[in-house]
Amino acid sequence: MQLYNYFRSSASYRVRIALALKGLKYDYLPVHLAHNEHLQEGYAQLSVSKLVPVLKDGDKLLSQSLAIIEYLEETHPEPPLLPGDAFARARIRALTLDVACEIHPLNNLRVLRYLVHDLKVSEDDKNRWYRHWVESGLEVVERQLREHPATGRFCHGDTPTMADCALVPQIANAQRFDCRLDHVPTVMRIHAECMQLDAFAKTQASACPDAA
Numbered sequence: 001m002q003l004y005n006y007f008r009s010s011a012s013y014r015v016r017i018a019l020a021l022k023g024l025k026y027d028y029l030p031v032h033l034a035h036n037e038h039l040q041e042g043y044a045q046l047s048v049s050k051l052v053p054v055l056k057d058g059d060k061l062l063s064q065s066l067a068i069i070e071y072l073e074e075t076h077p078e079p080p081l082l083p084g085d086a087f088a089r090a091r092i093r094a095l096t097l098d099v100a101c102e103i104h105p106l107n108n109l110r111v112l113r114y115l116v117h118d119l120k121v122s123e124d125d126k127n128r129w130y131r132h133w134v135e136s137g138l139e140v141v142e143r144q145l146r147e148h149p150a151t152g153r154f155c156h157g158d159t160p161t162m163a164d165c166a167l168v169p170q171i172a173n174a175q176r177f178d179c180r181l182d183h184v185p186t187v188m189r190i191h192a193e194c195m196q197l198d199a200f201a202k203t204q205a206s207a208c209p210d211a212a
């Protein structure tokens with residue numbers, strides 16, 4: 001397998017974690033977003049949306065990090081990232097989507113570039129926008145994790161799931177942009193648990209081959 005990705009991309013980091021948790025080997029193919037490599041013709045042949053990550057498995061091309069993780073789950077079920085019954089899996093997916101749909105798209109590179117270049121928003125206001133959506137979005141995640149009987153060492157139970165694959169990269173972004181995190185103690189406790197594991201620590205941005 002080959003993963004087209006970028007060290008600072010949180011959607012890419014989600015997939016790197018899932019691959020590591022499942023013990024799957026892959027070639028790391030960097031696509032430098034800050035240098036606009038994702039907008040060039042060669043990459044557009046691989047990704048209609050011009051976004052990372054893209055996973056190539058033989059002749060199969062897969063896009064969308066969560067679809068990729070579910071593909072890995074179906075093709076390599078152990079260890080499960082969506083364990084439990086239908087209700088448990090729905091909770092894991094809901095927590096995942098609270099990050100991947102409700103927080104991340106509002107702060108994607110192209111959105112931030114549009115704010116600054118097209119709408120002429122100041123750097124300060126762009127950062128306020130960023131922090132607002134991260135801090136308020138994580139508060140929603142916190143309220144779902146705190147005191148929920150299914151929350152364990154990790155977001156759901158005592159083994160990492162797809163929800164942790166989404167949460168940890170979002171915290172990395174939040175820390176990079178100096179977001180407030182003292183209002184989400186359960187989120188941060190789970191983040192610390194995850195970072196004890198190689199699958200999370202050895203795939204983080206600073207450990208990537210293309211890290212600046």
Ligand SMILES: N[C@@H](CCC(=O)N[C@@H](CS)C(=O)NCC(=O)O)C(=O)O
Binds near residue numbers: 063065110111
């Ligand atoms: N929903 C997509 C999001 C992919 C995405 O937005 N990737 C970002 C990096 S985290 C990207 O390629 N951004 C390029 C841009 O915004 O121009 C997924 O989960 O894969």
